[in-house]
Amino acid sequence: MTPDTAATPPAWRRRLSSTARLTGRVLRSRWTRRIRTALAVGLVSLVGAVIGVMLFAHASINVGPFSAEMSVAPSVHGGTEVDIPPLGSLHLDSHRGPLHLKVALGSLDQSRTEALLDNPAGITSAGDRAVDEVVDGVSRLGLRTLGLAVLSALILAALVFRDVRRTAAAGVTALVVTAGSFGVAAGTLRPDAISEPRYEGLLINAPAVVGDARRIADNYGRYAEQLQTIVSNVSRVYSTISALPVYEPAGNTTRLLHVSDLHLNPSSWGLIRTVVETFEIDAVIDTGDIVDWGSGAETSYVSSIPSIQVPYIYVRGNHDSTAIQAAVARQRNAVVLDNAITEVDGLTIAGIGDPQFTPDKSESNEATGDNAGPELLTASGETLAATVRGSADKVDIALVHDPAMAQPLSGLVPLVLAGHRHQRSVSILPAPAAPAPDPSASASPAPAASAPAEPLMTTRLMVEGSTGGAGLRGLENDEPTPLALSVLYFDENNELKAYDDIQLGGTGESNVEMQRNVVGLAPEESPSPTPSTS
Numbered sequence: 174m175t176p177d178t179a180a181t182p183p184a185w186r187r188r189l190s191s192t193a194r195l196t197g198r199v200l201r202s203r204w205t206r207r208i209r210t211a212l213a214v215g216l217v218s219l220v221g222a223v224i225g226v227m228l229f230a231h232a233s234i235n236v237g238p239f240s241a242e243m244s245v246a247p248s249v250h251g252g253t254e255v256d257i258p259p260l261g262s263l264h265l266d267s268h269r270g271p272l273h274l275k276v277a278l279g280s281l282d283q284s285r286t287e288a289l290l291d292n293p294a295g296i297t298s299a300g301d302r303a304v305d306e307v308v309d310g311v312s313r314l315g316l317r318t319l320g321l322a323v324l325s326a327l328i329l330a331a332l333v334f335r336d337v338r339r340t341a342a343a344g345v346t347a348l349v350v351t352a353g354s355f356g357v358a359a360g361t362l363r364p365d366a367i368s369e370p371r372y373e374g375l376l377i378n379a380p381a382v383v384g385d386a387r388r389i390a391d392n393y394g395r396y397a398e399q400l401q402t403i404v405s406n407v408s409r410v411y412s413t414i415s416a417l418p419v420y421e422p423a424g425n426t427t428r429l430l431h432v433s434d435l436h437l438n439p440s441s442w443g444l445i446r447t448v449v450e451t452f453e454i455d456a457v458i459d460t461g462d463i464v465d466w467g468s469g470a471e472t473s474y475v476s477s478i479p480s481i482q483v484p485y486i487y488v489r490g491n492h493d494s495t496a497i498q499a500a501v502a503r504q505r506n507a508v509v510l511d512n513a514i515t516e517v518d519g520l521t522i523a524g525i526g527d528p529q530f531t532p533d534k535s536e537s538n539e540a541t542g543d544n545a546g547p548e549l550l551t552a553s554g555e556t557l558a559a560t561v562r563g564s565a566d567k568v569d570i571a572l573v574h575d576p577a578m579a580q581p582l583s584g585l586v587p588l589v590l591a592g593h594r595h596q597r598s599v600s601i602l603p604a605p606a607a608p609a610p611d612p613s614a615s616a617s618p619a620p621a622a623s624a625p626a627e628p629l630m631t632t633r634l635m636v637e638g639s640t641g642g643a644g645l646r647g648l649e650n651d652e653p654t655p656l657a658l659s660v661l662y663f664d665e666n667n668e669l670k671a672y673d674d675i676q677l678g679g680t681g682e683s684n685v686e687m688q689r690n691v692v693g694l695a696p697e698e699s700p701s702p703t704p705s706t707s
Contacts, residue, residue, distance in 0.1 A: 432637065449482070456484040472500035523557060568586050571586045583605050
């Protein structure tokens with residue numbers, strides 16, 4: 174090998190060195206640096222915009238009586254999701270693009286709901302305004318999202334680059350990307366998507382009952398138009414009470430208001446407050462089913478109990494979960510009785526909750542193989558009866574939800590209050606069956622003289638109708654279920670002397686019916702005693 178040959182590198186090594194020098198020049202060129210900078214600025218602006226949108230792009234709006242929360246999140250497929258607690262959610266293929274709109278309906282606002290009911294045309298006008306309110310909310314959310322995306326991109330770029338030009342470029346990039354995303358969503362908007370929703374949760378059954386839902390909505394519109402007139406007439410009815418000759422409440426009379434089965438009806442609270450104030454009620458007794466499904470989302474409904482401003486005595490119904498019971502117990506003026514005894518204005522009251530939690534009655538016990546319902550109800554009544562027997566004080570009133578729980582209390586208390594059936598009734602419970610005679614005792618001689626047996630206490634069972642008009646179910650028929658509640662009058666000896674049954678009329682009726690009943694003045698239904706079994 175000659176010296177010249179040894180000093181000359183191989184051809185492949187020369188080509189590799191040439192490629193490396195070319196690559197280095199390209200990487201160090203001005204255009205390459207600009208591309209890297211642009212990519213870095215674009216990445217930082219996108220990350221900043223996404224962070225801003227995810228954390229802060231939400232707005233609160235009012236849609237009719239509802240409080241709603243609207244938010245935007247990055248998405249591949251777009252679309253809209255509407256959460257309706259506790260029923261579930263529905264999903265709409267409303268638009269394409271990188272933005273997903275979510276609307277979460279919150280609880281009913283009490284003041285706005287009452288304002289709707291105070292205005293006979295409130296329901297119709299609220300429906301007309303709802304579209305404008307949603308459009309306004311989306312517009313405000315869009316502007317808020319745009320501003321937050323740009324601001325977040327500017328802040329992140331300033332922290333990363335510490336350069337004014339690059340920070341400004343990141344802000345412009347975020348502005349263009351976010352505005353372009355809204356443009357894509359607006360350009361692909363499908364208004365007809367509302368007619369093709371996808372349901373999740375309890376709403377999955379909505380397509381099967383949409384016909385009933387439409388009929389309910391139609392009936393509710395007619396019903397709500399009369400509600401304000403109905404409630405205001407309660408005062409007019411009360412003004413005639415003093416003229417009733419059969420019973421005049423004395424100054425030391427204790428007045429209790431018996432309500433039951435409110436079933437989430439927001440108008441029930443206004444009605445109860447009106448009667449409490451007008452009739453000077455000392456305490457309210459609620460015999461259960463205050464909600465429909467017993468879900469956590471329904472706990473906000475019971476927050477209106479303090480507005481009653483008198484003691485609120487409550488026992489759990491079969492639609493009320495233990496979470497609902499706990500929510501009632503947290504209200505400052507509420508007393509929950511679950512195999513317990515309390516005293517209100519000198520009256521001793523015992524109560525127990527329904528042992529069953531069956532908000533969905535679509536399946537019968539036979540279908541599920543569970544036939545323990547009647548036994549559970551009877552056992553629960555016997556549990557309360559044992560508590561009454563062990564009480565140091567005479568119990569004046571016993572509270573249960575289902576009238577099937579009342580029979581074990583016969584002869585122990587003078588009055589049992591119940592609900593559940595959505596229909597008002599008053600009867601005398603059958604006397605407890607006498608124990609079967611012992612055959613072994615028949616041979617023993619009878620004593621010469623025996624003390625006369627103490628007469629058993631007569632127990633009156635009063636079943637209240639639905640103070641909530643059975644909720645939405647009460648509107649499924651051509652005429653809605655009337656709202657029912659009763660005022661009970663007790664004298665200084667804690668004896669029931671009279672009661673007023675108040676019923677608010679349904680669709681097309683703007684009247685209040687009240688019937689005064691004086692205890693002992695008219696014969697009451699008294700079932701025959703249950704025969705004893707050996």
